[in-house]
Amino acid sequence: MKFFIDTANLAQIKEAQDLGVLDGVTTNPSLMAKEGITGKDNVLRHYKAICDIVDGDVSAEVIATDYDGMIREGEELAELDDKIVVKIPMIKDGIKALKYFSERGIKTNCTLVFSAGQALLAAKAGATYVSPFIGRLDDISFDGIELIEQIRLIYDNYEFDTQILAASVRHPMHIIKCAEAAADVMTGPLSAMLALLKHPLTDSGLSQFLADHAKANS
Numbered sequence: 764m765k766f767f768i769d770t771a772n773l774a775q776i777k778e779a780q781d782l783g784v785l786d787g788v789t790t791n792p793s794l795m796a797k798e799g800i801t802g803k804d805n806v807l808r809h810y811k812a813i814c815d816i817v818d819g820d821v822s823a824e825v826i827a828t829d830y831d832g833m834i835r836e837g838e839e840l841a842e843l844d845d846k847i848v849v850k851i852p853m854i855k856d857g858i859k860a861l862k863y864f865s866e867r868g869i870k871t872n873c874t875l876v877f878s879a880g881q882a883l884l885a886a887k888a889g890a891t892y893v894s895p896f897i898g899r900l901d902d903i904s905f906d907g908i909e910l911i912e913q914i915r916l917i918y919d920n921y922e923f924d925t926q927i928l929a930a931s932v933r934h935p936m937h938i939i940k941c942a943e944a945a946a947d948v949m950t951g952p953l954s955a956m957l958a959l960l961k962h963p964l965t966d967s968g969l970s971q972f973l974a975d976h977a978k979a980n981s
């Protein structure tokens with residue numbers, strides 16, 4: 764399973780990249796706003812700065828919601844760097860835009876996906892990635908992981924190439940459950956990745972090893 768970090772914060776992206784397990788980055792307009800990145804030039808510069816830190820794919824979302832606007836913005840984003848994946852919302856014109864980019868070999872990520880039907884449409888339109896938001900489904904008492912399992916079954920039934928990018932991942936159990944459900948990618952905060960490290964028996968075991976070593980060598 765690929766690990767993407769879901770942030771526009773350069774320091775966190777660098778920290779995850781330095782860990783050696785990062786496969787890419789996802790951003791969205793809210794995450795860009797959180798970092799105070801405003802204005803077209805700054806936004807484009809910021810995406811380029813992210814691409815310069817990581818080796819893998821970097822999702823950059825269009826703001827337009829009409830077909831022509833999405834194509835214009837998406838082409839501009841894609842020209843920035845080969846790592847850019849054009850992120851397109853799951854709306855009617857978005858489906859057409861996914862098809863347009865897929866026919867031209869430009870990578871896409873279909874975002875704001877909350878149902879298997881939406882995921883099926885995105886795959887038929889040739890999306891590179893589909894992003895079911897599992898945390899936001901859990902927030903309203905729907906099972907986000909069940910949706911991943913459903914999409915996995917449908918994609919496997921028809922051998923769709925679209926990769927399932929589990930998004931809105933919030934904590935380490937989400938990551939583990941996504942891995943069990945065979946999501947291709949998960950995107951989440953650095954805190955969720957680092958939480959995978961933690962086990963009290965690792966900490967106490969290491970303390971004991973170091974104490975025994977120090978005693979034997981004193």
Ligand code: G3P
Nearest residue numbers: 769791898899930931950
């Ligand atoms: O990748 C989608 C993500 O940015 C949404 O996460 O935590 O705002 O639901 P969240």
